[in-house]
Amino acid sequence: MSDLTLGPGHLSASPLTLRWRRFLEHRIAVLSGLVLLALVVVCFSAPLVEAWMGVDANRVNLLNRFAPPSAEHPLGTDDLGRDFLLRLLYGGQVSLIVGLAAALASAVIGTLIGVLAGYYGGWLDAALMRLTDGVIALPLLPFLIILAAIDLGKLPFVPEAWATGQDANLYRIVVIVSLFGWTTVARLVRGTALSVRQRDYVRAATALGAGNARIILVHILPNVASPIVVATTLSIGQIILLESVLSFLGLGIQPPTPSWGNILTNAQELIWNAPTLAIYPGLLIFITVIAFNFLGDGLQDALDPRSIAKR
Amino acid sequence: MGRFLVIRLTQGMLVLAAMSFLIYALIGLMPGDPIDEMIAANPHLTSADAEALRQRYGLDLPITERYGNWAASALAGDLGYSRVHSVPVLEVLAPRLVNTLILVGSSVVLAVLLAIPIGVYAATHPYTRTDTAVNLMCFAGISIPPFWLALMLIILFAVILGWFPAGGMLTVGDGGLADRLSHMVLPVATLTLVTVGDYTRHVRAAVQEQIRQDYVRTARAKGLSQAAVVWRHTLRNALIPVVTVVALGFGNIFSGALITETMFAYLGTGKLIYDSILGNDFNTAMVALLFVTLMVLVGNFLADTLYVALDPRISFASRSA
Numbered sequence: 001m002s003d004l005t006l007g008p009g010h011l012s013a014s015p016l017t018l019r020w021r022r023f024l025e026h027r028i029a030v031l032s033g034l035v036l037l038a039l040v041v042v043c044f045s046a047p048l049v050e051a052w053m054g055v056d057a058n059r060v061n062l063l064n065r066f067a068p069p070s071a072e073h074p075l076g077t078d079d080l081g082r083d084f085l086l087r088l089l090y091g092g093q094v095s096l097i098v099g100l101a102a103a104l105a106s107a108v109i110g111t112l113i114g115v116l117a118g119y120y121g122g123w124l125d126a127a128l129m130r131l132t133d134g135v136i137a138l139p140l141l142p143f144l145i146i147l148a149a150i151d152l153g154k155l156p157f158v159p160e161a162w163a164t165g166q167d168a169n170l171y172r173i174v175v176i177v178s179l180f181g182w183t184t185v186a187r188l189v190r191g192t193a194l195s196v197r198q199r200d201y202v203r204a205a206t207a208l209g210a211g212n213a214r215i216i217l218v219h220i221l222p223n224v225a226s227p228i229v230v231a232t233t234l235s236i237g238q239i240i241l242l243e244s245v246l247s248f249l250g251l252g253i254q255p256p257t258p259s260w261g262n263i264l265t266n267a268q269e270l271i272w273n274a275p276t277l278a279i280y281p282g283l284l285i286f287i288t289v290i291a292f293n294f295l296g297d298g299l300q301d302a303l304d305p306r307s308i309a310k311r
Numbered sequence: 312m313g314r315f316l317v318i319r320l321t322q323g324m325l326v327l328a329a330m331s332f333l334i335y336a337l338i339g340l341m342p343g344d345p346i347d348e349m350i351a352a353n354p355h356l357t358s359a360d361a362e363a364l365r366q367r368y369g370l371d372l373p374i375t376e377r378y379g380n381w382a383a384s385a386l387a388g389d390l391g392y393s394r395v396h397s398v399p400v401l402e403v404l405a406p407r408l409v410n411t412l413i414l415v416g417s418s419v420v421l422a423v424l425l426a427i428p429i430g431v432y433a434a435t436h437p438y439t440r441t442d443t444a445v446n447l448m449c450f451a452g453i454s455i456p457p458f459w460l461a462l463m464l465i466i467l468f469a470v471i472l473g474w475f476p477a478g479g480m481l482t483v484g485d486g487g488l489a490d491r492l493s494h495m496v497l498p499v500a501t502l503t504l505v506t507v508g509d510y511t512r513h514v515r516a517a518v519q520e521q522i523r524q525d526y527v528r529t530a531r532a533k534g535l536s537q538a539a540v541v542w543r544h545t546l547r548n549a550l551i552p553v554v555t556v557v558a559l560g561f562g563n564i565f566s567g568a569l570i571t572e573t574m575f576a577y578l579g580t581g582k583l584i585y586d587s588i589l590g591n592d593f594n595t596a597m598v599a600l601l602f603v604t605l606m607v608l609v610g611n612f613l614a615d616t617l618y619v620a621l622d623p624r625i626s627f628a629s630r631s632a
Contacts, residue, residue: 134326139565139606140567141569145569145585146334146341149589152340249573268462279466285459
């Protein structure tokens with residue numbers, strides 16, 4: 001019976017407050033959010049840490065390889081004598097940036113394709129949905145490896161800077177992951193667009209003279225915003241995982257730029273004399289990915305009232 | 312049923328043909344070409360020779376024509392030679408496919424055998440401590456970087472405990488069944504651990520979905536034991552979506568085994584693809600990728616067919632329309 005007696009708080013609470021309260025009930029998700037916040041803050045304050053420690057993150061010192069933790073190097077040094085803590089922090093920046101950028105790009109591409117397919121329908125819908133099926137059916141990892149390995153210079157329309165520039169690796173990995181990552185959001189948006197398009201309020205809006213852009217922006221996208229947020233949060237973890245795999249295999253972010261994946265590239269040879277170098281980067285990837293997954297799970301519970309009703 | 316099969320097989324062939332062109336085009340964009348490899352091996356080749364060779368082997372033709380030539384000889388049964396292994400590609404690929412099937416097959420079977428009891432237990436004891444623990448383990452399994460898990464298993468079981476070898480297929484000079492099996496333990500464990508979490512979540516969700524149904528209440532009302540209700544009535548229906556998930560994911564586990572195979576120097580298809588991409592063995596990469604794509608398509612086809620075969624409410628006619 002307690003469900004039926006609403007306290008005074010419920011009467012005044014806005015939907016946003018209710019969602020926030022539901023989110024706070026998911027304790028692991030809240031914890032994950034705090035962990036992620038801390039990781040972001042710590043990783044992006046790496047230049048400050050570097051200045052404060054008075055150590056250059058890229059300085060190679062072959063006389064001080066595999067140094068144990070000390071006051072100067074809190075986590076010791078790596079196989080080239082660089083400070084391992086700073087490597088981890090800068091690597092975290094790269095991994096987090098790739099994850100966030102590729103997830104956002106995937107969400108944007110997916111939303112565009114989903115709206116085109118679901119709102120305009122017809123042959124466009126059929127073609128785009130076959131394309132989506134096709135992309136989902138690709139063996140993901142081998143294709144990512146090929147796309148990471150191809151020589152963009154062989155394509156006539158790619159500017160020189162994109163193929164070989166300073167940050168080319170970073171852009172390329174964001175682009176190729178986004179090429180495969182948009183399908184979930186596209187299906188979500190298409191489904192909502194298909195059903196909302198038929199509703200009376202949309203027909204009323206059309207009768208009042210609302211254009212396609214207005215209907216898409218005001219009626220369709222708000223309806224599908226929550227699932228997009230959830231899917232995108234969950235995809236950040238998967239993308240960080242993919243980036244780490246590609247960088248680990250030597251095809252993603254290229255040294256000397258560190259990422260949590262490529263720090264581990266040599267780890268297999270190092271496990272004999274420096275096991276900690278193999279443990280920390282992987283642990284950070286693991287913690288980040290699991291935190292994004294729990295955060296997505298919590299957001300799903302908070303944003304989708306039906307998932308609570310099931311309990 | 313017949314119509315359904317014909318339509319799905321035709322679709323599958325078309326997709327495979329389109330994929331073969333896509334793969335061919337992408338491989339064409341890899342750094343270098345076969346003549347570059349020849350130049351690297353033979354310093355006496357002049358650039359005029361290289362040009363002549365390119366013309367002779369048709370490497371100067373547009374991509375569509377080159378693909379046409381490749382497809383024609385592939386259809387005639389000639390898939391070309393491996394540059395690195397110097398034997399026909401199929402001779403390199405066949406044992407690799409078998410190795411990967413053994414690795415992936417045993418991991419998937421093991422993962423399913425673990426996921427069913429764990430998932431059923433979690434679903435029938437929802438929101439208990441065990442359920443929460445299972446949920447945590449599932450998230451861990453989904454989130455762990457597979458190459459790092461492999462690394463940790465190597466550190467623990469090969470370096471520290473010395474129970475199992477760190478990699479390879481067999482010990483030179485031994486190679487008996489026990490030796491081969493001990494080399495399989497860590498790769499199979501890695502692949503099982505990264506798969507079982509996902510499966511368990513699906514089993515749990517499917518059983519929870521079923522356990523609310525009226526027929527379960529009926530079964531309980533007529534006095535059946537909890538075990539009979541769960542294992543005989545609920546599970547049979549709950550497994551339908553699980554079978555679909557396993558079949559749909561098969562292709563991706565098959566290609567995702569690349570990481571595990573590379574970590575443990577296990578001579579499978581994924582390692583072959585990775586090595587041939589890095590070693591500019593274009594023919595091998597092309598054919599191996601095509602076979603992996605075929606695996607994905609077979610998995611999808613099986614998922615569709617099994618779904619219809621297991622669920623009498625869905626007919627082949629409605630699926631093929």
